[in-house]
Amino acid sequence: MDTRxxxxxxxxxxxxxxxxxxxxxxxxxxxxxxxxxxxxxxGDTGTNMCRTIESGVVNIENKNENNIGKIGKDLSKGMLMGxxxxxxxxxxxxxxxxxxxxxxxxxxxAIELGEAFKTGVKQAYEAVVTPVEGTILTVFREATxxxxxxxxxxxxxxxxxxxHLKQALISLKNTKELLPVLKEADVIDSGGCGYCxxxxxxxxxxxxxxxVGNLEVEANKTTSNEIDFDAFTANDVLxxxxxxxxxxxxxxSKVDIPSFDENIIIDYLQHSKVKGxxxxxxxxxxxxxxxxxTKNPGLVLTKMREYGEFLTIKIENMALQHNExxxxxxxxPHKKFAIVAVASGEGLANQFKEFGVDQIVSGNxxxxxxxxxxxxxxxxxxxxxIFVFPNNKNIILAAKQSAQLYKAxxxxxIETKTIPQCYSALTMxxxxxxxxxxxIESINESFANVxxxxxxxxIRDCTINNVDxxxxxxxxxxxxxxxxxxxxxxxxxxxxxxxxxDIKEKQVIVLIFGSDVTDVEKEKSIELITSNYPWIxxxxxxxxxxVYSYFIDIE
Numbered sequence: 001m002d003t004r005x006x007x008x009x010x011x012x013x014x015x016x017x018x019x020x021x022x023x024x025x026x027x028x029x030x031x032x033x034x035x036x037x038x039x040x041x042x043g044d045t046g047t048n049m050c051r052t053i054e055s056g057v058v059n060i061e062n063k064n065e066n067n068i069g070k071i072g073k074d075l076s077k078g079m080l081m082g083x084x085x086x087x088x089x090x091x092x093x094x095x096x097x098x099x100x101x102x103x104x105x106x107x108x109x110a111i112e113l114g115e116a117f118k119t120g121v122k123q124a125y126e127a128v129v130t131p132v133e134g135t136i137l138t139v140f141r142e143a144t145x146x147x148x149x150x151x152x153x154x155x156x157x158x159x160x161x162x163x164h165l166k167q168a169l170i171s172l173k174n175t176k177e178l179l180p181v182l183k184e185a186d187v188i189d190s191g192g193c194g195y196c197x198x199x200x201x202x203x204x205x206x207x208x209x210x211x212v213g214n215l216e217v218e219a220n221k222t223t224s225n226e227i228d229f230d231a232f233t234a235n236d237v238l239x240x241x242x243x244x245x246x247x248x249x250x251x252x253s254k255v256d257i258p259s260f261d262e263n264i265i266i267d268y269l270q271h272s273k274v275k276g277x278x279x280x281x282x283x284x285x286x287x288x289x290x291x292x293x294t295k296n297p298g299l300v301l302t303k304m305r306e307y308g309e310f311l312t313i314k315i316e317n318m319a320l321q322h323n324e325x326x327x328x329x330x331x332x333p334h335k336k337f338a339i340v341a342v343a344s345g346e347g348l349a350n351q352f353k354e355f356g357v358d359q360i361v362s363g364n365x366x367x368x369x370x371x372x373x374x375x376x377x378x379x380x381x382x383x384x385x386i387f388v389f390p391n392n393k394n395i396i397l398a399a400k401q402s403a404q405l406y407k408a409x410x411x412x413x414i415e416t417k418t419i420p421q422c423y424s425a426l427t428m429x430x431x432x433x434x435x436x437x438x439x440i441e442s443i444n445e446s447f448a449n450v451x452x453x454x455x456x457x458x459i460r461d462c463t464i465n466n467v468d469x470x471x472x473x474x475x476x477x478x479x480x481x482x483x484x485x486x487x488x489x490x491x492x493x494x495x496x497x498x499x500x501x502d503i504k505e506k507q508v509i510v511l512i513f514g515s516d517v518t519d520v521e522k523e524k525s526i527e528l529i530t531s532n533y534p535w536i537x538x539x540x541x542x543x544x545x546x547v548y549s550y551f552i553d554i555e
Contacts, residue, residue: 002208006157008107011071015060017202018075020211022053024201025194027213032197035190037181038482039458039469040547044394045190048085048368052092053198054215055082055370067106072099073284080401081375085368087191089397090124090136092371094195097123103285110155114148117164121145128397134178136191143168143199158206165199172196185464241295243316248288250308257286260307265290266407274299277382279408280375287311293318337431337439338383338409341422342369342391342399345544348419348512348551355426358383368395374402378409385410385436387443389425393417393480412436414443417480418452419543420553423510451506452479453496453552455489474549489517489549490524497533500554509536512543512551525550 006013025032025046032046059078065071076092076099083092100123101116102108108116121141125131146167147160175189176182182189204211250257262283269276269292276292288308294300297315304310338358343349344367349360359377363369378386386409390399396415403411416422428446433439454477458469469475469485476484476496484495497503509529513522522540529538543551 003158004206004208006206008109009068009113009157010107011065011068014068014102015057015063015065015071015075017205018053019057019061019215020205021198021201022050022057022215023211023213024204025053025197026050026215028197029194032190032194034459035187035193036459037185037187038464038477039460039462039471040456040475040477044085044368045087046194048088048394049091049191049194049198051370052079052083052088053095055079056092056095057215068108069099069103069105072102073287075099077282077284077289080405081372082370083398083401084370085394086397087136087194087394088368089371089401090128090191091195092401093127094120094124094136094140097121109153110151110157110160111153113157113160114144114151117144118148132179134175134182135189136195138175138178139168139171139189139192139195142171158203161199161203161206165196165203168192168196168199185462241293241318242297243291243293243318244297244300244314245291246289246301246304246313247311248290248304248308249311250286250288255307262288263407265304265307268303269294269300270408272299272303274303276300277408280379280405281407282405334382336384336434338381338386339389339426339429340374340377340381340386341389341426342395343419343422344546345515347541348543348545351541351543352422352426356429357426358386363392363395368392369398371398371402371405374399375406378402378406378411381409383409385412387429387439388413389416389422390414391416391419391422410436412440414440416447418454419512419545419551420452420510421447421450423512423551423553424450424555449555451500451554453477453550453554454548455492455496455550455552456548458485489521490528493525493550493552494528494532496552497529497554503533503554504535506533506536506554508553508555509533509538510553511538511540512545512553513540514543514545514547514549514551516546517549 029046029050033044056075056079060071060074063071063074076096079092079095083089097120098116101119105112121144124137124140131137143164147163150163151160172188172192175192201211250260262281266279266281269279274294274296276294280291282289339356340359340361341352341357342361342363343352344362352360358381361369361373361377388399388411390396399413403413416425424447425443429443433442455474458471458473458475461471462469464482467482467485473485473487474489474492475482476492478496478499483499484492486492486495511525526538526540529536
């Protein structure tokens, strides 16, 4: 086993380091998933981090590039779009900062790499509104500070990562002391653990070990060389226009690159003869990436050369994209306001649609949607303002990241953390107000006083909030806190409702049944409420969600 000792790190080696980090995380992701503070079967930190870094790897897998700055940009973009869950979004921001720090280099030594990691620390902390110590942020920051403080001009890349990993493992162990909730559950931080597995994979590679495994992510689909000539004939009329994508390199001779605002391009695509829609416009230093649907791609290309020159161009007649864009989708009427909501379970999705939700983003506690999943939903909507309901605290960051990237509409992320909060908000939403700020204020007020109840089962024995919990028992969760645990599904519902201090002031309870609740249990659940809380009006429907036997909206 020969050590791969590197004094300088180029693009090809950087690609291998990241890939080996991803492979090592994939091999250990289930352990990371199991580090959930709550013993609920929705531990998904490892899964989210895997899918995030794998999205970056697949974006650079086939690139033969020795320039580390160029490889870094492609890695960052892939991770940004593939980011899932809070841990995945933070990981994507860590690497976004690292790659920013590498952007101007062809190769780097240990000192330059350390400075890039410092940029990663800054980027990650700025990306989180309220950074919490004792998380992946702490592990990454302390590991970076330690490594940078202990290297010099003669240090190798190997030494940097060895020092980085040494401190990361120490910091990871200490997360339990920094966060009381981790200490109570007797677990280390899952995000920090996932990050350590990535660095372990990198160190293994540098030590000459073979890091084996498979990345569970689909490679980017390439356009087939076979064209369906019957999809658009000599007698057809252009209905759908052209899916136009390009990467533009801004030129110093044409614009002032640091101050150039991509909204100039967005405004042109929206309001000129181009009449574009489904617009995505991203600026990364001197590179602009654009996606737009238009019947006039020639006008777009001519205009863009006022700002720079093209690196890549792709124009496709959307009549040929019959699997992706249908005539019905193109005929969606324009509206001022639209709604996107995250949900799992056919019944829940259908109920939300009846309440006026335009697009459902498939996702739940065990499979969080990515940034790109949200953007795909936005592209199917023709609206000025889109209100987004994440319905899970672990999905909010990905939703916010998608809002920053999408430019064809104003995206407003409503920070719903539970399905009951969303249910309540949707029943009260009133677009006749016609004022965005007032609508948002009204939505937030509508679920502010909602009591959210959830019933699921435990995956391990533990004690949380002075509640003794046994594996496979049902748990009652009220507003994010475990309040009871018993082995009977109906009794746990009773315990949940009894735990609500102001239950006598409540007027309505809506039960959303999960896929595991039998017809008999549904009847018993409703009877329980009508018998013990006769003043409360009861509603119910089949949500069809997995993992959670009940979502309960209590108002």
